[in-house]
Amino acid sequence: MISLRDAALAYGDRTLWRGLDLDVAAGEFLVVLGPNGSGKTSLLKVLLGLRRLTAGTVTVNGRPPRRGSDLIGYVPQTKSVAPHTPLRARDLVRLGIDGHRWGPRRPRPETRRRVETVLRDVGAAPFADVPLDLLSGGELQRVRVAQALAADPSILLCDEPLLSLDVEHQRIVADLAGRRCREHGTAVVFVTHEAEPVLPLADRVLDFGGVRGGAEVGAA
Amino acid sequence: MSWHEVWGEIFNFEDYGALLGLVRNSLIAGAVLGLVGGLAGTFVVMRDLAFAVHGIAELSFAGAAAALLIGASVAGGSIAGALAAAALIGVLGSRARDRGSVIGVLMPFGLGLGVLFLSLYKGRSANKFGLLTGQIVAIDTPRLSWLLVTSAIVLACLAVMWRPLSFASLDPDAAAARGVPVRALSPVFMLVLGLAVAVSVQIVGALLVLALLCTPAAAAVRVTASPVLVPVLSTVFATVSVVGGILLSLGSSIPISPYVTTISFALYGVCRAAGAVRSRRGWTARRGASRPGTVAA
Numbered sequence: 001m002i003s004l005r006d007a008a009l010a011y012g013d014r015t016l017w018r019g020l021d022l023d024v025a026a027g028e029f030l031v032v033l034g035p036n037g038s039g040k041t042s043l044l045k046v047l048l049g050l051r052r053l054t055a056g057t058v059t060v061n062g063r064p065p066r067r068g069s070d071l072i073g074y075v076p077q078t079k080s081v082a083p084h085t086p087l088r089a090r091d092l093v094r095l096g097i098d099g100h101r102w103g104p105r106r107p108r109p110e111t112r113r114r115v116e117t118v119l120r121d122v123g124a125a126p127f128a129d130v131p132l133d134l135l136s137g138g139e140l141q142r143v144r145v146a147q148a149l150a151a152d153p154s155i156l157l158c159d160e161p162l163l164s165l166d167v168e169h170q171r172i173v174a175d176l177a178g179r180r181c182r183e184h185g186t187a188v189v190f191v192t193h194e195a196e197p198v199l200p201l202a203d204r205v206l207d208f209g210g211v212r213g214g215a216e217v218g219a220a
Numbered sequence: 221m222s223w224h225e226v227w228g229e230i231f232n233f234e235d236y237g238a239l240l241g242l243v244r245n246s247l248i249a250g251a252v253l254g255l256v257g258g259l260a261g262t263f264v265v266m267r268d269l270a271f272a273v274h275g276i277a278e279l280s281f282a283g284a285a286a287a288l289l290i291g292a293s294v295a296g297g298s299i300a301g302a303l304a305a306a307a308l309i310g311v312l313g314s315r316a317r318d319r320g321s322v323i324g325v326l327m328p329f330g331l332g333l334g335v336l337f338l339s340l341y342k343g344r345s346a347n348k349f350g351l352l353t354g355q356i357v358a359i360d361t362p363r364l365s366w367l368l369v370t371s372a373i374v375l376a377c378l379a380v381m382w383r384p385l386s387f388a389s390l391d392p393d394a395a396a397a398r399g400v401p402v403r404a405l406s407p408v409f410m411l412v413l414g415l416a417v418a419v420s421v422q423i424v425g426a427l428l429v430l431a432l433l434c435t436p437a438a439a440a441v442r443v444t445a446s447p448v449l450v451p452v453l454s455t456v457f458a459t460v461s462v463v464g465g466i467l468l469s470l471g472s473s474i475p476i477s478p479y480v481t482t483i484s485f486a487l488y489g490v491c492r493a494a495g496a497v498r499s500r501r502g503w504t505a506r507r508g509a510s511r512p513g514t515v516a517a
Contacts, residue, residue: 048397068399076393084441085266086450087390099387100398102380126506131445132390134503147394 001026001155001187002047007056009042016042017208018055026154027185029178031198034208040191041077044157047189048074060155068100073148073186075158078141081133089135089143090115090128096147114150122146122176138169145176155187156180162194170197177201232471239470245359246423250466252371253423254459257432259378260416261458262451263409265437266389268316272309272410273433275323276417279305279330281426284351285337294351295366299418305330306414310407334426354425354477363422370419377412385409386447423462424477431481432458439488442495457487 001024008018016039024030032040045051046058049065058064061071073096087095093115098105119125122142127135135143141161148156158177162170174190178201181188190198199205264273283301287294308326313319338348346355359367387395388402396402413433420429436457440450465480 050396068397072397074394074397076391076397079391081390082266082268084438084445085390086262086441086445087386087447088445091447092390095383095387095390096394096398099383099395100400101383103383104379105383130506131503144394 001028001061002189003059004053005057007046007058008054009039009046009051010054015054020056022206024155024187024189026187027181029181029188029198029201029203030190030206031195031202031204032189032191032206032208033193033195038208040208041159044074044159044189044191047155047157048072070151071153072155072157073151073153075144075148075156075161077159078137078144078161078163081135081140083133085132087132088129089124089132089139090119092132092143093118093124093146093150096150118146118150119143121149123172138165138172141165141169141173142176145173149180153186155189158188158190158192160191160193162192162197167197170194174198174201230472230474231468234471236471243359243466243470245361245364246466247463249359249364249367249423250462251459252368253420253432254462255455256371256374256416257420257462258436258455258458259451260374260413261433261435261437261454262440263385263389264413264433265441266386267409269413270430270434271320271323272313273413273417273430275309275327275330276302276305276414277421277426277429278327278334280414280418280421281351282330282334282337284421284426285334285341285348288343288347288351289337289341293366295363295370295418295422298351298421299370299415301330302414302418302421303411306410306417307407310410314403314406350425350475351421352425352427353475354423354428354480355475359423367419367422370415374412374415374419377408381405381409424480425475428477428481431461431477431484435481435484435488436461439484439491442488442491443498457484461487 002022004020004022007020007022009016010018016037032043034040042051046053047060047065049067049069060066060069094111097111097114116125116128119128122145124139124142124146127139130139132140132143145158145161148158156177161173161177165173174197177188177190177198180186181201190202192198195205264270280298280302283304284294284298286292286301287297305326309319309322313322334351338351341348384395384400385405387398388400388405392402416433417429420432424432437450437454439457440453444450444453461480461484464483465476468479469476
């Protein structure tokens with residue numbers, strides 16, 4: 001699904017990584033580790049088509065990455081939700097399906113059903129109608145994963161989804177990604193500081209922490 | 221002046237029927253303004269732009285004052301001022317952290333220019349005061365057409381960008397990944413907001429536009445989090461405030477704005493109280509068992 005060849009990324013004269021060869025197949029779970037500023041998030045931005053490689057090539061499903069592709073579901077790093085944001089859990093999921101479309105929304109029963117299904121899959125049905133700013137951190141993260149899965153992607157990119165969650169919720173959120181990977185053959189790229197909850201799920205680990213400016217890919 | 225006389229100044233309903241006929245244009249304008257203020261206000265609250273609205277209003281006032289001085293169209297002047305302010309804030313203050321200080325710099329400059337133009341203006345003083353605190357008698361037919369056309373542009377733009385703008389306001393990263401042009405959307409919305417401010421300045425005056433572009437939406441988000449109900453309620457609140465304000469102010473010699481701001485503030489107070497009750501009764505209530513352990517994850 002994902003293929004990088006001799007890829008490098010630099011900001012000005014600071015090289016984040018270079019010489020990166022990486023393939024992620026359908027149904028594969030890749031964990032990406034590394035300290036702050038080592039280019040983990042930037043790797044996801046490259047795959048999303050939001051950032052260009054400095055050198056080398058990247059393809060997603062055989063083509064160069066394209067912004068807004070339906071192939072990819074993305075869970076960005078968590079930001080707090082402002083108080084009194086006029087959206088509920090189900091509305092967040094729905095934005096993942098049609099939030100990028102222009103013009104007034106036409107009521108579509110199949111979209112509504114899809115939202116219900118995804119909410120149930122991540123165990124968020126009980127709080128589907130709770131305003132976003134009143135959800136707990138763990139509940140919000142489950143709903144954000146549901147948003148990323150709403151358009152039924154073949155690739156799931158998660159950026160530090162375990163941050164500031166308790167151990168129990170870390171396991172729940174990691175398991176959501178793992179189950180998606182097993183049951184739907186979705187390729188998962190999981191960027192995290194907390195390796196422990198995801199290592200049992202990982203097929204391979206990409207560690208940006210090893211050599212500065214280099215990257216190591218190893219089997220988990 | 222006795223209390224009775226003061227009361228008579230504020231509320232005077234003599235010859236009400238005859239007066240009502242004279243303000244037909246203003247009532248139409250008020251209803252349209254309620255729609256514009258209520259809908260645009262939803263994003264003012266969501267994107268935390270209340271201060272920007274105030275800043276745009278002061279430059280819109282400067283534009284209108286300049287137009288009054290040189291004998292040009294006041295509506296055109298207020299729109300030009302508002303768009304210039306919106307563009308400057310959009311370009312210089314693209315990041316939320318800088319935005320506050322950029323507005324803080326622009327606002328007194330705009331207000332100062334406005335004061336200068338008004339001091340040079342030798343015409344009727346009611347015209348001067350009206351720009352700051354609002355007026356209803358000034359809505360003649362050409363001005364009403366200006367207002368309707370500008371409002372139509374604002375409403376059309378909002379209808380087109382409503383969903384991507386909600387998405388980008390909530391989570392810019394996720395929205396960008398789904399293909400929403402997040403960076404372009406922000407200044408474009410600022411210009412639309414500029415037009416909305418310019419039409420509001422015509423009726424409620426530069427100092428009080430927030431009563432239309434912030435208070436109604438801020439009241440609505442207190443009582444519901446539904447993305448459909450919030451704009452609907454906000455529009456209803458804004459329309460009730462303007463049209464109600466016009467109807468109450470008819471017989472008196474006082475400008476319209478205190479009536480509008482008081483109704484709008486009262487609605488906010490009621491919504492805040494209702495929201496507090498709702499939260500205490502368990503707005504957060506989960507349906508069925510929601511313990512993490514029982515979820516089949």
